[in-house]
Amino acid sequence: MINYLYIFPEIIITSALCFIIVLDLFLPSRLKYISYYLIQFSLIFCVYYIYSHFNYLDSNVSELYNTGIFSNIFKIFILLSLVIIFYYTSVFLNYFNIYKTEYFLITVFGLLGMMIMISSENLLLLYLGIELLSLSLYSVIAFNRNSLFSSEAAVKYYILGAISSGFLLFGISLIYGLTGSLSFNEIFIYITSLNISSNIDSVEIIGLLFALIFILISLSFKFGAAPFHMWIPDVYHGSIITTTLLLSTIPKIAVFVIFIKLLAIVFSGLFLFWSDMVIILSILSILIGNIIAISQTNIKRMLAYSTIANIGFILLGLSVGSVIAYKAAMFYTLTYVITTIAVFGLLSQLVYKSKSVENISDLSGLNSSNPFLAFLLMVILLSYIGIPPLLGFHAKLFIIQALVESNNIPLSIFAVLMTVIGSFYYLRVIKVIYFDELKDELLITSKLYFTGTYVIGLMLLGLFPDILGQLSQYSISNLFNA
Template sequence: MENNLINIFFVPEVSLAILAIACLMYGLFSKNNSFDKATNFATLSLFFLSFLVYFDFTTNFALFENFFSNTTFTKFFKILTLLGAAASLIISKNYFIDTKINRFEIPTLLLFSTLGMMLMISSKNLMMMYLAIELQSLSLYVVASIKRNSLESAESGVKYFILGALSSGILLYGFSLVYGFTGQTNFDGIYTSLSHLDKLPIGLVFGLVFILVGLAFKVSAVPFHMWTPDVYEGAPTSITAFFAIVPKLAAIALIFRFCLEPFNNFYFEWTQVIFFLSLASMFLGAVAAIAQKSIKRLLAYSSIGHVGYVLIALVAASDQGVRSASIYMFIYIIMNISVFAILLSLKKSDKYVEKIDELSGLSKTNPVVSVSLAIIMLSMAGIPPFIGFFGKFYVFIAAIESQQYILAVLGVLASVISAFYYLRIIKGMYFDEVIEGESFDFTINNQAKVILLILLFIITFFIFYPSLLVDIVSGISLI
């Protein structure tokens, strides 16, 4: 290639690394509090990068050959990740300033973490995969405990770190086993060296299971979910928003690619694991959320449940499964961004609303906000005509196509259980008697308002023109 040196800056990952360092430098050397500008800078960079990924100037770029996959699937997930990160920065800006954790490190670290996620989505090599996961996790450990003087925040950071480190260790052990038995670290290499086998040797089975455990930890699938509710609850809500929206995308993309690329021929082995993870996540997510009083914990369990549904699409192990998962994740982040956009702007008696009970009477004072929240909740529960229904519907199409009837039936049953706790939020807003004398305060900055309105529009009116998303997704494939 001739223009290597210029082209290199158009590789989105390189460009993001440079921008993240620039953000860090700016923060370090500016005299005043640079949170505001750093956040704007980070947001703009993320938007810029999503364009870069979309137009893809580097299709045949040879720099990372064999370490890096660049397909429609990775492109789709990268754009979602970038836009999700940008949106979560926008919606949480006010909250950061309001709770006085407006430090420039936050946007910087989130940029680095996003970089790690982009590498995760694309990684095609075990080494690359590990480094990418560590890059995103390390940044997230720090931001989880960014509120230094808060016990919960520190606790959640430490918890996240210890459990994360444990899972990384298991992951690494799995890698070493796979490497030891195949002599390859590259996905293609592993695939070729396995292609002449009829049955996985026991060592590779162990390796595979260890890796899946590590990845299950990252997507917070049951029984490796324990960190999620605590971290969601302890971290500042704005950070929780980021946790709920962005890292899930990268981890889901990675687990799909890892299962369907190197181990594609051995789906019988890994579907057993994923089958269990999916089922356990759906049911635990549904049942455990029922007893929660805190909205953040409830959303944590809800996200565990949603991961269960996406994993159904993985068990389907088909092209339709990949497409369904893409649709599901798209819908998932839309719903999560909008719900957090509301939570991050809603105050009651000068405190941000965190308990379900605190929502009582919201429909009286802020009818528009409560209608929006009700629509999002119904959508999350998968009730038509809202968008969440179509996510579940597509997942079930994939499952039935691959004859996974049991999973599909149990999946819909879990969705009924989970409907209960989404309805509880609506009940809190609409049915409960109002305690007089407490007033809500909904302050939201203009950019966040625009995002929220667009997303609500999509959630409500998706049914009238589903082809818009379906057409984008229909071109997606792993190869």
């Protein structure tokens, strides 16, 4: 017997989507905002449902679809982030007169894909979730169809994304051939039953390693880790800023969940092999991200490289393999997403010469025209660097702490040094804001009440890091006990 109540959140989203697609056709253009509010309402209702049925959803014992506490915390986080992203998106699209309800609808399809990814306990379901997410992202990137940059970015992302799903599928097919199953649990049992140290040259181990490498390549591509990061700067640069906001935040959470589920649980028997691979990925990401970001003049490109560096830090946490390190990695991911929503959301509200902000020099002298805005931007950038009372500091501290506890001193020194190098390009933006001459005044698309509250919330989270810390502690310990 299938109990459909366990997947009720997904059913809410799907039925709301089908309803709003049809409704939107019959709405005159001055009433289009109704469908926007309906989408927001269904997202918030979904959060409410998950929150109020937390323990009930946890009692699901399905081998296919996990709705445990770990998944639900991430789902709530993704849904709330999407509500904020939609707020910024609607403001932006309305200001530039390119508002279309389809943008939101396609994004919600992507949300559905992410929810499936987070909950999947089966490789087939994982593949379908990833594809649903990528297919909607391809079309969202190409949304601004009169822009050459947008369509170019979409083509690049499409080709590389399709290759990476090909790699994922190849890895899955090898795992299926070796273990005869697609279920995470059965693969886990198969791997732990192998005696790895005694027969390291056997066909099973080599085949599993082959599959692991293929899957890791594909996932680090979706994550944006270094040797597979080529698409990130181009796509961030090419698409409109709210799409960049979307791309750089919630898909990363979903991929992080997949990373932690696959590496820390399913492939935990192969820790010896994957920890080295993840360390290489993270070192390359931190190096490439921080060093290339220094030479960027476009702010979206600069933040794209900073994303790569941040991903490197998350992977550094994952590579340690202890529960504390997973907790630190989760803390870092949540921090990264919260901060990135703030910075891109704020930038999406700025207009320079009737276009959205593109270059760092567009921001020059922001302090003399709008001191409050300049202050908000400064707080966010300082949090990225990791200045003590802010959230970014605790995130970096936990990662480095986990590294030191596992006696990995060289890597922790490397992480600290790269943080210092990385602070240069953030500080340069602050210098441009505060000390450069005012060129053209920046306009704001809407009042800053929401952004102001959000950034103050960010500061409070930094003063009380226990809120996020306990959340990560709670969900990670639930993941490993379940």
